[in-house]
Amino acid sequence: MSFHESPRPSDEGEVFYTQCRAAYLSVFRSSLTNIASKQQLCRVLQQAGRNPSQASLNKYWPRRTSKLNFDDFCEIVRCERKAEEPELLRAFRKMDVNGDGFISHSELEKALTSGGEKMTSEEVNAIFSLADINKDGKLDYAEFCRLLVSTVEQCETVAMGRLETNAKLKRQNFGSQSHSPLKNSTSSSSSSSTATAASTQPQPPETGRTDSDTALKKDSRSSSRPSSARSRRSSLSNPTTMTTSGTKGGKIQEPSGLQEWHHSFVKGCFFIEDDGSIGSLQYQLHIPTTTSVYLTIQPLSLSHSPNKPSSWMTVDTALFIMSAGETKEDSTLVCFTESKEKEKYVWKGELNAGTYHLLPFSSGCKLKRTSKKSLTNKPVELVNRTDTGEFDLTRELREVLSDIFEVIDLDGNGLLSLEEYNFFELRTSGEKCDKDSWAVCKENFDMRKNQLTRQGFMELNLMEATEKDGDPADLWVTLESMGYNRTLELLEACPFQIDVHCEGSQPSMQPVSLDSGPKLLNQALLKSITNRTGAKALRGQDSVFVYTYRGEHRISSLIANKTNQKVTVHVNNEQSRNCSSSRGMSVFAVEVPGRTKMVCQHVLPINERQDWTYNCVESILPCT
Numbered sequence: 001m002s003f004h005e006s007p008r009p010s011d012e013g014e015v016f017y018t019q020c021r022a023a024y025l026s027v028f029r030s031s032l033t034n035i036a037s038k039q040q041l042c043r044v045l046q047q048a049g050r051n052p053s054q055a056s057l058n059k060y061w062p063r064r065t066s067k068l069n070f071d072d073f074c075e076i077v078r079c080e081r082k083a084e085e086p087e088l089l090r091a092f093r094k095m096d097v098n099g100d101g102f103i104s105h106s107e108l109e110k111a112l113t114s115g116g117e118k119m120t121s122e123e124v125n126a127i128f129s130l131a132d133i134n135k136d137g138k139l140d141y142a143e144f145c146r147l148l149v150s151t152v153e154q155c156e157t158v159a160m161g162r163l164e165t166n167a168k169l170k171r172q173n174f175g176s177q178s179h180s181p182l183k184n185s186t187s188s189s190s191s192s193s194t195a196t197a198a199s200t201q202p203q204p205p206e207t208g209r210t211d212s213d214t215a216l217k218k219d220s221r222s223s224s225r226p227s228s229a230r231s232r233r234s235s236l237s238n239p240t241t242m243t244t245s246g247t248k249g250g251k252i253q254e255p256s257g258l259q260e261w262h263h264s265f266v267k268g269c270f271f272i273e274d275d276g277s278i279g280s281l282q283y284q285l286h287i288p289t290t291t292s293v294y295l296t297i298q299p300l301s302l303s304h305s306p307n308k309p310s311s312w313m314t315v316d317t318a319l320f321i322m323s324a325g326e327t328k329e330d331s332t333l334v335c336f337t338e339s340k341e342k343e344k345y346v347w348k349g350e351l352n353a354g355t356y357h358l359l360p361f362s363s364g365c366k367l368k369r370t371s372k373k374s375l376t377n378k379p380v381e382l383v384n385r386t387d388t389g390e391f392d393l394t395r396e397l398r399e400v401l402s403d404i405f406e407v408i409d410l411d412g413n414g415l416l417s418l419e420e421y422n423f424f425e426l427r428t429s430g431e432k433c434d435k436d437s438w439a440v441c442k443e444n445f446d447m448r449k450n451q452l453t454r455q456g457f458m459e460l461n462l463m464e465a466t467e468k469d470g471d472p473a474d475l476w477v478t479l480e481s482m483g484y485n486r487t488l489e490l491l492e493a494c495p496f497q498i499d500v501h502c503e504g505s506q507p508s509m510q511p512v513s514l515d516s517g518p519k520l521l522n523q524a525l526l527k528s529i530t531n532r533t534g535a536k537a538l539r540g541q542d543s544v545f546v547y548t549y550r551g552e553h554r555i556s557s558l559i560a561n562k563t564n565q566k567v568t569v570h571v572n573n574e575q576s577r578n579c580s581s582s583r584g585m586s587v588f589a590v591e592v593p594g595r596t597k598m599v600c601q602h603v604l605p606i607n608e609r610q611d612w613t614y615n616c617v618e619s620i621l622p623c624t
Contacts, residue, residue, distance in 0.1 A: 286354075297499075370485065
């Protein structure tokens with residue numbers, strides 16, 4: 001089977017990272033260098049074609065901020081819109097009071113010193129002296145906008161060209177991931193951002209500049225044996241190749257007579273968090289007696305648009321089962337869903353009587369943050385007026401709210417308890433509804449058995465819109481928090497359902513929100529990898545190891561650094577085929593603190609119906 005061989009990034013996320021790195025390296029020596037001041041942040045954002053206001057800079061660089069890393073910068077670039085020529089022209093036309101296509105010094109000064117972020121007269125004079133292209137005391141703002149946009153494009157082209165021609169810089173796609181200290185380890189400094197779950201976005205460490213152009217050319221030559229420069233740097237090491245073509249054996253068969261087993265189910269949802277990690281509720285499972293268990297997790301198909309395929313139905317899911325000890329350290333990994341049957345991820349075995357943590361997991365290979373720039377359609381209307389002049393929710397919004405109700409109705413009884421509603425409130429507003437407020441809801445909205453009905457949920461959202469005089473801003477906050485974009489597509493969330501069948505006793509499940517949830521999931525993930533595969537030392541290193549778990553449908557790798565010093569591991573997936581990495585990049589680096597185990601990446605096939613080949617090469621980069 002033939003594969004596309006082009007090394008150029010085809011995925012939108014990879015293109016985005018490449019453009020960000022090009023802008024970053026126009027200012028800093030390396031993408032591992034941290035941004036150390038608000039002024040540096042402004043400069044590198046301008047290199048990325050952004051023109052942040054002082055208010056925006058204050059938001060991105062709040063008090064007590066000491067540094068930002070490359071991945072922080074990437075997230076800011078996602079949020080900060082690029083100035084487009086039509087938008088600039090509209091802003092200038094508002095200043096052009098007589099509509100002649102020119103702005104005088106007095107018009108510009110009045111606009112910039114009287115509203116918004118006010119400028120001083122000296123700053124206005126400086127701007128005008130640069131913008132008065134014809135030196136006639138007038139600003140031809142249409143020409144100025146064209147020059148400004150073309151200058152930005154030229155800068156981007158130059159930066160990308162430099163990145164493409166510099167082989168060593170092209171390999172510097174750096175990041176780190178959440179980590180868990182090894183047992184009996186000494187404490188060490190971590191990267192600038194606090195690590196959370198194993199699916200967090202990369203956090204780049206710091207390093208020095210690359211060698212001279214001459215050294216680059218020598219180092220990038222293909223050779224049957226490494227050059228002396230490569231030997232000093234630490235040779236490429238531990239290549240691993242695996243090809244699979246639709247695993248046909250080893251499927252877990254559904255137990256015969258399953259319909260006679262005791263059954264319990266619960267719903268949930270994966271969400272992309274602000275830091276890029278993927279989070280969800282966690283659950284406790286209680287089994288009264290030792291029994292055979294058949295357990296599945298799968299994406300949840302919602303009721304509306306049954307003929308339209310849902311993007312989240314292809315998202316990978318998994319469930320880790322840990323014993324519920326008194327503390328996180330007492331919890332041990334019992335099992336996890338390794339097999340897959342269509343959309344279901346399955347485990348079958350025997351569990352002893354007791355209480356267990358159920359930890360949902362998605363790798364991040366298919367559930368990723370979407371680019372707001374890709375939206376070209378106008379936002380959907382959420383609120384309209386009836387014939388009597390009253391506000392009402394639009395049909396499109398009612399359908400989405402009905403689907404949201406399905407997702408947060410965790411036990412599937414068609415009603416929302418206070419606990420279920422509070423999971424929704426914490427997700428969308430960060431606050432809980434207390435019992436007194438719930439009593440007010442009971443007086444004003446449709447309830448049954450002290451639980452909110454679907455109609456009551458609609459009434460509550462309509463009341464919020466009515467109180468805001470039809471302003472949909474709060475509704476959009478709710479929808480975006482639940483993973484919807486402005487055209488009401490669910491792209492940054494994945495609803496799921498967990499089913500537990502027990503042969504000998506009735507299982508029970510309840511959702512929990514644990515403060516240690518991400519750490520517990522990370523602990524389970526690390527154990528699932530190290531327990532299933534042996535360690536291979538990186539070439540030339542006797543204290544840095546790579547574990548590679550090869551499951552039926554997912555490959556995960558882990559790096560263990562048993563030294564007392566941090567190491568930076570360069571990872572190259574360019575020889576892999578039909579593979580999607582949770583990093584969103586084919587080449588990157590991971591900074592691993594001393595005495596630490598860290599998930600390196602997860603890999604899934606892009607097209608599950610085709611063969612996929614995993615070939616990853618790891619090597620140590622020198623400390624500088």
